[in-house]
Amino acid sequence: MSTRNTKLRRVATVMIAGGAAALSVTTLAGCALSEAVTEASNGHVKSVDYATGAAGKADANVKLPDWVPDTAKSVTEVIRTTGSERLLRFTLDDPASLSTCAPGKPDAKPATLTADWWPSGQEGRTDRVCATAWHVLVQGNTVYAYAPETIPQNPKN
Numbered sequence: 473m474s475t476r477n478t479k480l481r482r483v484a485t486v487m488i489a490g491g492a493a494a495l496s497v498t499t500l501a502g503c504a505l506s507e508a509v510t511e512a513s514n515g516h517v518k519s520v521d522y523a524t525g526a527a528g529k530a531d532a533n534v535k536l537p538d539w540v541p542d543t544a545k546s547v548t549e550v551i552r553t554t555g556s557e558r559l560l561r562f563t564l565d566d567p568a569s570l571s572t573c574a575p576g577k578p579d580a581k582p583a584t585l586t587a588d589w590w591p592s593g594q595e596g597r598t599d600r601v602c603a604t605a606w607h608v609l610v611q612g613n614t615v616y617a618y619a620p621e622t623i624p625q626n627p628k629n
Contacts, residue, residue, distance in 0.1 A: 522547040539602040541569045550587045557621040559585050567610045576601030581620040
């Protein structure tokens with residue numbers, strides 16, 4: 473085989489490999505785009521909305537806590553997927569249906585998650601605890617709940 477054919481073959485191989493690599497990077501970048509949109513300095517964040525508590529409990533990928541009544545409406549939750557912190561809001565026709573929750577103090581850890589519907593500092597105003605980990609505040613028919621982070625986070629990831 474001539475030197476020229478060998479060089480052409482090498483150039484073609486490099487071009488094919490380079491094109492494949494570029495395609496892989498483009499594909500990965502496309503996949504990562506949806507994650508990058510939801511990535512915050514405190515980890516990946518997922519938001520979910522459900523018409524009812526029962527619908528949220530049926531979602532095997534997220535699973536609302538058992539203490540949320542099936543009759544809860546307009547359920548919205550923000551979840552750190554790299555940890556345990558969660559913000560939750562829903563409405564109840566009868567807030568007394570939160571009978572499994574007990575009076576309790578707010579958690580000392582401030583929320584690092586944010587949402588347009590989560591009033592700043594709301595976690596510090598909670599006055600009951602549900603299922604040992606959820607700090608809850610009822611305002612009228614709206615229930616706000618905060619589950620603090622329990623998994624150490626590396627802010628550089």
